[in-house]
Amino acid sequence: MRGYQNHLIDLLYCAKVLALLAVVLSEFWKYVIINKQTKKGGATFMFGEIIGAISNFMYSYLLIIMLIGVGLYYTLRTRLVQVRMFKETIRVILEKPVESGAVSSFQALMVSTASRVGTGNIIGISTAICLGGYGAVF
Numbered sequence: 001m002r003g004y005q006n007h008l009i010d011l012l013y014c015a016k017v018l019a020l021l022a023v024v025l026s027e028f029w030k031y032v033i034i035n036k037q038t039k040k041g042g043a044t045f046m047f048g049e050i051i052g053a054i055s056n057f058m059y060s061y062l063l064i065i066m067l068i069g070v071g072l073y074y075t076l077r078t079r080l081v082q083v084r085m086f087k088e089t090i091r092v093i094l095e096k097p098v099e100s101g102a103v104s105s106f107q108a109l110m111v112s113t114a115s116r117v118g119t120g121n122i123i124g125i126s127t128a129i130c131l132g133g134y135g136a137v138f
Helices: 002-033 048-078 084-095 105-130
Strands: 039-041 041-044
Touching: 084 105
Parallel strands: none
Antiparallel strands: 039 041
């Protein structure tokens, strides 16, 4: 059972890395090539329009469809593991550590959640201040 869970976690991390890579490449091309023009067959060809069209399509329709589709696929493929193993999840989170000075499962979960959510909040607030000024925070 543990090997199957590790394999699923590896797949989810790979999907997350690929999504992040797609976003980074999209933003890279958007900012680097957006204003460059090249001549092809006598017509002016704008890379920015193509990148913008792909980005708009990807972030409006394709991303939503893919997120829902992949979520449903993995939910069905793992036979509703979120519902089936809910009691086990609560039991594992609430169990006490074996040694007195060890980190409990709940503490490890909270640190992991804080590192993911907290980083996003810090980046989000700093970006809002940079783009919108101090009034964007309130």
